Amino acid sequence: MNHQFLDMNTMSLREARRVLGLYTSLSFRDKLTILARLIFCMHPIIRVLEQHLPERGLVLDLGCGYGITSHLVSAASPDRSVIGIDMSSCRIEVAKRSTDHRRNIEFHTADIRAVQIPQCDAIMIIDILYMLTYKDQEQVLSRCYESLSNGGVLVIKDTSKSPYWKYAYAYTEEVIKAKLRVYGKEVTKHLPRYWDTQEFLKLLGRIGFRATMIPLNSRLPYPGVFYICSKLALSED
Numbered sequence: 001m002n003h004q005f006l007d008m009n010t011m012s013l014r015e016a017r018r019v020l021g022l023y024t025s026l027s028f029r030d031k032l033t034i035l036a037r038l039i040f041c042m043h044p045i046i047r048v049l050e051q052h053l054p055e056r057g058l059v060l061d062l063g064c065g066y067g068i069t070s071h072l073v074s075a076a077s078p079d080r081s082v083i084g085i086d087m088s089s090c091r092i093e094v095a096k097r098s099t100d101h102r103r104n105i106e107f108h109t110a111d112i113r114a115v116q117i118p119q120c121d122a123i124m125i126i127d128i129l130y131m132l133t134y135k136d137q138e139q140v141l142s143r144c145y146e147s148l149s150n151g152g153v154l155v156i157k158d159t160s161k162s163p164y165w166k167y168a169y170a171y172t173e174e175v176i177k178a179k180l181r182v183y184g185k186e187v188t189k190h191l192p193r194y195w196d197t198q199e200f201l202k203l204l205g206r207i208g209f210r211a212t213m214i215p216l217n218s219r220l221p222y223p224g225v226f227y228i229c230s231k232l233a234l235s236e237d
Contacts, residue, residue: 013039019071022098026066034068044216045126045157046072048226052153055079057121062112062140063087063128065183067095067105073124074105083118087111088183112140117147126157130174130192131183137193138203145207145231154229159194159222160215166223167194197225204229 016038020031049069053059056079061070064084074082084107086092095107108115112128113136123144129137144154161167174192177183195203197213204211209229216224 016042019068022071022100023066023094025094025097034066037068040220042068042072044218044224045069046076048157048214048228049073049124049155050076052155052228053080053122053124054153057081057149058083058118059122059124060085060117060120061124061126062117062144063125063131064095064107065091065128067098067107069124069126070095070105070107071098074102078104080104082106083108085110085112085115117143119147119149121149121152123148123152123154125154127159129156129158130194131190132193134193138207141204141209142207145209148231150231152231154209154227154231156227156229157216158200158225158227159192160197160225161194161223162197163223166221169221170223200227 016035019038020035023031023034026034046069053073055077059073059080059082061067061073061082061084064070064086065088067084070082070084074080082105084092084095084105086095086107087110089109092107092109099105099107113132117123125140125144129140132140141154148154159167159170171192171194178190178192201211201213204227208231210232211227211229214226214228216226218224
């Protein structure tokens with residue numbers, strides 16, 4: 001297994017302001033939240049995505065929220081078409097208004113547990129999988145595998161259970177957010193469902209992926225981890 005550690009570098013203020021400028025309809029408070037996420041959280045995510053996503057083809061962003069990651073990925077390569085999907089209708093409406101009529105990005109309201117996933121070249125699931133039951137997670141991942149083209153890639157960002165103090169903090173924060181309905185009225189109250197990393201890698205392997213793990217080395221109190229999941233081309237089986 002190839003382990004690689006990522007440092008937390010911040011996104012430039014200029015780039016963060018460019019993306020924030022797409023969200024003219026948001027409240028001042030929500031804009032501050034997005035700006036903070038852009039500056040302090042997005043750089044390592046985008047760096048991993050740019051290392052592993054194809055430069056051309058169709059990329060799906062499952063659980064896209066306001067579409068921040070979708071925008072950054074689509075802007076990095078005009079040969080990509082990006083489709084963001086989220087069950088929160090209010091967030092998707094904001095995301096739709098942010099596209100500025102660009103042709104390589106679109107957003108749709110749908111539950112990722114039930115949506116028909118089109119044939120695609122890559123899929124992103126960023127900090128959303130833990131909101132589903134373990135059974136639903138496995139079903140979504142299996143459908144992702146079936147929908148990816150041969151040689152396609154699934155990039156997952158989730159929360160590790162180590163170190164424990166970071167895990168405890170992240171878990172508690174998510175419980176509070178769920179009770180406050182931070183993610184929208186469509187998202188039901190839930191307890192976060194995180195995996196042990198080794199067990200999750202085994203699950204990905206059973207589904208058919210060749211998966212590697214990249215821990216995120218961050219000063220923030222979130223034990224982030226990436227899973228890079230490849231669907232082998234037929235010649236590699």
